[in-house]
Amino acid sequence: MSIICDHVNYIYSSGTSDEIQALKDVSLQISDGEFIGLIGHTGSGKSTFVQHLNGLLKATSGHIYYNGADIYDSDFKMKDLRGKVGLVFQYPEHQLFEENVFKDVCFGPGNLGLSKSEIELRAYAALKDVGLGDDYFYVSPFDLSGGQKRRVAIAGVLAMKPEVLVLDEPTAGLDPEGRDEILGMVRRLHDENGITIILVSHSMEDVAYYADRIVVMDRGSILMNDTPKEVFKRYRELEEIGLAAPQVTYIMQRLQEKGLPVDASATTVAEAVQSVMRVFGR
Amino acid sequence: MIREITLGQYYQADSLLHKLDPRTKLVGTLTFIISLFLAKNVTAYAVATVFLVLMIGLSRVPISFIVKGMRAVVMIMMITVLFNLFLTPGITAVKIWRFQITYEGIRSAAYMAIRLTYLILGSSLMTLTTTPNNLTDGMESLMKPLRVFKVPVHEIAMMMSIALRFIPILLEETDKIMKAQQARGADFESGGLIKRAKNLVPLLVPLFVSAFRRANDLAMAMEARCYHGGEGRTKMKPLIYRKRDGAAYAVLVIYLALIVTAQKLGPL
Numbered sequence: 320m321s322i323i324c325d326h327v328n329y330i331y332s333s334g335t336s337d338e339i340q341a342l343k344d345v346s347l348q349i350s351d352g353e354f355i356g357l358i359g360h361t362g363s364g365k366s367t368f369v370q371h372l373n374g375l376l377k378a379t380s381g382h383i384y385y386n387g388a389d390i391y392d393s394d395f396k397m398k399d400l401r402g403k404v405g406l407v408f409q410y411p412e413h414q415l416f417e418e419n420v421f422k423d424v425c426f427g428p429g430n431l432g433l434s435k436s437e438i439e440l441r442a443y444a445a446l447k448d449v450g451l452g453d454d455y456f457y458v459s460p461f462d463l464s465g466g467q468k469r470r471v472a473i474a475g476v477l478a479m480k481p482e483v484l485v486l487d488e489p490t491a492g493l494d495p496e497g498r499d500e501i502l503g504m505v506r507r508l509h510d511e512n513g514i515t516i517i518l519v520s521h522s523m524e525d526v527a528y529y530a531d532r533i534v535v536m537d538r539g540s541i542l543m544n545d546t547p548k549e550v551f552k553r554y555r556e557l558e559e560i561g562l563a564a565p566q567v568t569y570i571m572q573r574l575q576e577k578g579l580p581v582d583a584s585a586t587t588v589a590e591a592v593q594s595v596m597r598v599f600g601r
Numbered sequence: 602m603i604r605e606i607t608l609g610q611y612y613q614a615d616s617l618l619h620k621l622d623p624r625t626k627l628v629g630t631l632t633f634i635i636s637l638f639l640a641k642n643v644t645a646y647a648v649a650t651v652f653l654v655l656m657i658g659l660s661r662v663p664i665s666f667i668v669k670g671m672r673a674v675v676m677i678m679m680i681t682v683l684f685n686l687f688l689t690p691g692i693t694a695v696k697i698w699r700f701q702i703t704y705e706g707i708r709s710a711a712y713m714a715i716r717l718t719y720l721i722l723g724s725s726l727m728t729l730t731t732t733p734n735n736l737t738d739g740m741e742s743l744m745k746p747l748r749v750f751k752v753p754v755h756e757i758a759m760m761m762s763i764a765l766r767f768i769p770i771l772l773e774e775t776d777k778i779m780k781a782q783q784a785r786g787a788d789f790e791s792g793g794l795i796k797r798a799k800n801l802v803p804l805l806v807p808l809f810v811s812a813f814r815r816a817n818d819l820a821m822a823m824e825a826r827c828y829h830g831g832e833g834r835t836k837m838k839p840l841i842y843r844k845r846d847g848a849a850y851a852v853l854v855i856y857l858a859l860i861v862t863a864q865k866l867g868p869l
C-alpha cells in the first residue's frame with residue numbers, strides 16, 4: 320500500500336496572464352506506515368502538494384497512484400480517497416460549523432454513508448484520541464480556545480479513519496504545550512494505529528524529532544528526500560533556501576570544531592546528550 | 602472557478618480612460634446610461650454604439666476580457682428577453698401552442714437585449730478602468746452636496762471601499778473552506794436543489810463566522826489608528842480635475858446632444 324506521485328506539475332490560474340507554477344516535476348513515493356516530514360520556505364508549494372494527495376487539486380500533468388490505482392482514472396472513486404487520505408488544513412479550526420463539538424466531528428464519517436451508531440462510535444473514539452473528554456462533547460465549537468478548536472478539527476478528520484493522515488502545519492499559533500500535545504497525539508496514532516503520517520512543518524526541531532524521513536521542497540520542486548540525519552547534514556544548502564538545521568545540530572557542529580569528538584550529525588536533543596555523554600565516558 | 606468572474610474587476614492598463622478623474626468617469630457612465638433610456642430608435646442606438654466602441658477602443662482593455670465578464674449575466678439577460686418576447690401584447694407573429702410572439706414583442710426584446718448589453722458594457726468599462734479606491738473616492742466627492750441633508754457621505758464611501766476590498770478575500774476564504782469540507786467528504790456538486798442548499802451549510806456558517814471575525818479585527822485596527830469618521834479628515838491623494846477631464850466633459854455634452862438630435866430626427 321502506498322502513494323506514488325509521478326512527475327506531478329501544477330499551475331495555478333492556468334491559461335491566464337498570472338500563471339504560477341506551484342509544483343515542478345514532483346515525484347515521490349510514500350510507503351505504508353511512514354512518518355514523513357515536509358519542509359520548505361513559505362510559498363514553496365507544500366500546501367499545494369498535499370492537496371493533490373486526496374484529489375482536491377488535479378495535477379496539470381503527471382500521475383498519482385493510490386495503492387496502485389491511478390486516481391485520475393475516470394472510474395476511480397474520489398470520495399473513497401477523501402476518506403482514506405485525511406487532510407487537516409492550515410488553521411483547520413476555521414472549518415467548524417455545527418452547533419456542538421460532537422456533531423461537528425460526526426460530519427466527516429456521516430459523509431461516508433455509515434450507520435448512525437458507527438458514525439457516533441467513530442466520533443467518540445476520535446475525540447478521545449485527540450484528548451477531548453465528554454464534558455466538551457456538547458459545547459459549541461465556537462466557545463472553545465484556539466488549541467481546543469484545532470483538536471476538534473483534527474478529530475473531524477480522524478473520525479473518517481484515514482489510512483494516511485496529512486497535517487498542514489498543525490501547530491501554527493499554538494503554545495509549546497499545545498504543540499507537544501498535538502504532535503504527541505499524532506505520533507501515538509502512527510505508532511499504535513499504524514497510520515501513515517505526512518507532517519508539514521516550519522519547525523526543524525519537530526520534524527527532526529518525529530519524522531523518519533524528510534522531504535525538502537524549494538520553489539515547487541523536491542530538493543532533498545532522506546533521513547533527518549542526512550538532510551540536516553546539508554544544513555548549508557538548507558540555509559540557502561531559507562531553512563536551517565535544528566539548533567542542537569549547530570551546537571554539535573561548534574563542539575566538534577572546538578575539538579570535541581562528538582557526533583556532529585545529531586538532530587535531536589536526546590541524541591546530542593547521548594553523544595556528549597559518550598565523549599565524557601559516561 | 603469563482604476567480605474567473607471578471608465583472609466589476611479592475612484591469613491594469615495605461616490608457617486615457619484609466620487616467621481620467623473617477624468623477625468624470627462616473628458622470629460619463631451615468632450620462633451613457635441615461636442616453637440609453639432616451640434612445641428609442643435605430644439612429645440613436647447607432648450613435649450610442651459608435652460611442653461605446655470608441656470608448657472600448659480608448660480603454661485598451663482586451664475585448665476578450667470584457668466579453669468574459671458578460672458571461673456572468675447572460676442568464677439574467679435571457680430571462681428578460683424571453684419575458685419581453687412572450688408577454689408583450691400586440692399583433693401575433695408566431696404562435697407556439699399557448700404562447701404567442703408579437704411583432705411588438707420581438708422589437709422590445711431586441712431593444713431590451715441591446716440596452717442591457719450596453720448598460721453592462723458601459724458600467725463594466727468604468728470598473729475596468731478605475732481602481733475600487735478611486736471609484737469610491739469619486740463617489741464620495743460627487744455625493745458631497747448630500748451632506749446638507751445629513752447623509753453620511755464619507756461613511757457610505759468608506760463602507761463601499763471596505764466591501765470592495767473584502768470581495769477577493771472572501772472569495773479566497775470560500776475556496777479554502779470548501780476544500781476543507783471536501784476533505785471531510787462534503788459534496789457541493791451533486792444532488793437536488795434542496796439537498797444542495799442543505800449542503801451549503803458547512804460552507805456558509807464558517808464563512809459568516811470568518812467574515813464577522815475579520816470585520817471585528819478591521820474595526821479594532823482602524824480604531825487603534827485613531828479613525829474617527831469623516832470629520833476633518835483630509836485625503837492623501839486629493840482628486841484634481843485636469844485638462845483631459847474638461848475635454849471629456851465636452852465630448853459627453855456633444856454625445857448627449859447627438860443622441861437627442863438623433864431621437865428627434867427619427868430613422869434616416
Ligand SMILES: Nc1ncnc2c1ncn2[C@@H]1O[C@H](COP(=O)(O)OP(=O)(O)OP(=O)(O)O)[C@@H](O)[C@H]1O
Binds near residue numbers: 339359364
Ligand atoms: N489559490 C491559489 N491561487 C493562486 N496561487 C496560489 C494559490 N495558492 C497558492 N498559490 C501560489 O502557489 C505557490 C505555492 O503556495 P503554497 O501555499 O503551496 O506554499 P506553502 O509551501 O504551503 O507555503 P506556506 O509555508 O506559507 O504555507 C505560491 O507561490 C502561492 O503564491
Ligand SMILES: [Mg+2]
Binds near residue numbers: 365366367409487
Ligand atoms: Mg502552506
